[in-house]
Amino acid sequence: MSAVPAGGRAPAAIAGARSSPHLLMPMTLLFALLIIAVLRSPVLVTNAGLGSAVIVAAPLILATYALMSTVVAGRGTVDLAIGPLISFINVTLIQLVAADVIGSPIIVFVYAVAVGMAYQLLMALIVIFVRVQPIIVSLSGFLALSGINLVILPRPGGVAPDWMASWGAGTSVFSPVMAILALASLAWLLMTRTAFFTHLRLMGSDERAAYTSGIPITLVRIGAHLMAGFFAGLSAICFTALIGSGDPGQGTTYTLLAVTALVLGGASLGGGRASLAGSLIGAVDLYLITYVLSTFSFGGIQSFVTDLCYGAILVASLLLTLTLPVIQRTIGAFSSLLYFVALAIVALGVILYSTWTGDGPAAPGSAAAGFLEIEALRGAASGAERDGRIWAFVGVLLLTLPLIARTLIMGASRRGIGPIVTIVLAGVVLLGVYLATHGVASAPHGFARP
């Protein structure tokens, strides 16, 4: 999970929060939800739990990326048709595979990405040359694609290609879907280093200024749409892997979810501002909301309560973004990267706490070692000794927090802080890797997907 805001080079990111104060809200929400989720159901942080979380969240994350690439381009380019587009690639893929037209992985990937890019190219050309508002183009695309999806595949069904069958199992974090996600994120991060991205952001915040400074805005806009099509194609592949069949009816759901994740992640619908970290965190937030709500049982009214809480969290978190200027005024320089690190340490503590004391996440009494569980400690610790360790850990945590908070507030604008952040981050990563290598070996497979 990258905490470096898109477009911010390392010194800029460390120099202060001005690079992206918009990430504070989604981050807080992320860790609050993560802590609740882990406390409610520790199975999330096992290898299998994280694996299935990645599988379920990947289509939404990639759909949000797709929206992100066009929304930066300005003119309010929120592609309402993203959901139907994913569905369209999904159902045509299923039908073509059923007809034995395509089958091998490479051709499937090429097909999905090509269809996504072709659609987005068409949209870009219409936006550029017909000069209709993008939202109307996308509304038009939404209706047309939703309709044609039902024509191609009237009801959910069909089978994904054979080689994709095991993708949706989600038994391990290191699945092909994870690889797609990582590569897509990497592609975006690499793209942010190019002049193209600078041009894109300039065009998004002020198209006239971009035009007068000689930026080829037509090309830049087409490029943004092509990237969106690329992500949409990948998202459709992950979606196909997730459901293992074709489903023409998910269009509206994915559109609404992706737009929500985008806004939650701090992107400006007006253009010029969107970040990979924000979109990623926004989409994961949405996944976690659903996950946390699914751990509570309300019987017959489960789905209604889910709706209610979902909407309430959405509105509340957006309202909280209104306090951002106040926060910024009170605390001069606020580093969102350090904030992330601090919250991550707290969350890690909670994860350790919950996986330590729990009697095995899914099946009570089983030797289910969690992803982040320390086998040796688990064996040795018992009774009062274990409690003692927990309190000691909490104590250390409490000592660390003020320290971090102090660094966070006072030194955020100083460049000298760089090494400390790197060391802390590296430490966290190393700890994670260590725990992972010791946890994966004994982690049982076959947890049901949450």
Add this chain to the structure above:
Amino acid sequence: MSVSSAPPPAGTLLSRVVGLLIAVLLTAASAGVGVYQNLPAQQVILYSAATLALTAWIWRFYVVQFGVGAGGEQGTGELRRAWRRYRPGILGFLALLAVFVALSLTIDGFFNVWTVISALILLMIIILTMSVGRFMAENRSAFIGLMVLMGLFSVGSMNIEGFASATNIKSMLLFASFLGLASIGQTLVALLGGLDLSIPYVIGAANVGLLYLISLGVPPWLTFLLILLAGALIGIINGVLSLRLQGQALIVTLGAGFVVSGGTQIVTSIGSAYSGNVFGTVPEWLTNLSSMAGSTFGLPFPPVIAIWGAAAIVLTIGLRHTVYGRFLYALGVNRTSAERLFISERAYWISAFGLSGFFSAFTGCLLLGWSGGGFIGVGSQYLFMTLAAVVVGGTSLLGGVGGYGFTVIGVLVLQVLTSFLVGIGLKFEWQQFIFGLLILPMVALYARSPHIRTQI
């Protein structure tokens, strides 16, 4: 070839030749199709003659319309100039021709006298809208909308049995009034540059809530008023919440919509064995209000049509001629200058959302009278349909341009189009597909923004 600086009214020689050529080609194509389909020789000859005459006439008309006022360009030869001047028209015409021929060849029985006449009517409408529409600056969208409406209606009544019957018109107006009432709020909010996505959820919640309260034994009229008040309240809350988050208004209202819809279902399903479903008797007057069999003071049409008509007149005139309406436009066009005039952004933003909630709840209640049973998903199709009606009508989503009169046209166009597509036997998914494909060119006829180089 005559080289004259001002072309004669009938068009240049070249354009006449081209027109004649196209007419002959079209005629030949249609005659070929006729022979191919084994039609009687008389019919083929009749159709061919009609096609030839009408195409030639339309070409002449077209050229005259575009030829007047142009010209004066010298050099580079007749052919090139003519091509440059008429390029979009010629290309468009050829494209339409190709579509028509393709359809005639692929669909059996497509080629008959009614189809040819329908195609010619559509062609005439396109020509009229393109030639006359360019002289109308302000109400072009309304003009084009009306032309499309007339064209669709005439084509529909020619091709579909009972399309123009009183029953069908009544049912079209009935459904149009539901969509129209639901779009009132969306129009007002769009005039301020916002979007309200809570409309479908408020409609569903009002629908279920009304029946639930009635089944609890509350007097129906009181319930009706309560639901309307609740709707307005939800709208006001929406407005308050999104006032400082105007860029994200669509997500705020969406979230609020989820809350309203989820909350209503929780309340109605507590103590009920059927989660989510509500049963009860709908009062007689409510059924009369919005069912096909309803009557208004003895006249044989449901009162909801009259209500919608009244609302449309009040809103259309009100937006133009009252202080409230003018200030709404002022805010939509430019917040800063409106603020300088001491127009309260807060009051107008909140009141627009309040009205939106009110009319959504009203639509939900009326839909209960129409269907007779509560269903939370009754409004789900209005999520994007209200948006489409506003857009097709010609109200800009950026604010400040348009009005409710435009939305009425948009609603009618969408409704007649639906009715037409249902009439020719298309299923829901094909209807939606064609809807999507048609919205774009319609909007493109009047809502194109200028090129960036002219905005500097």
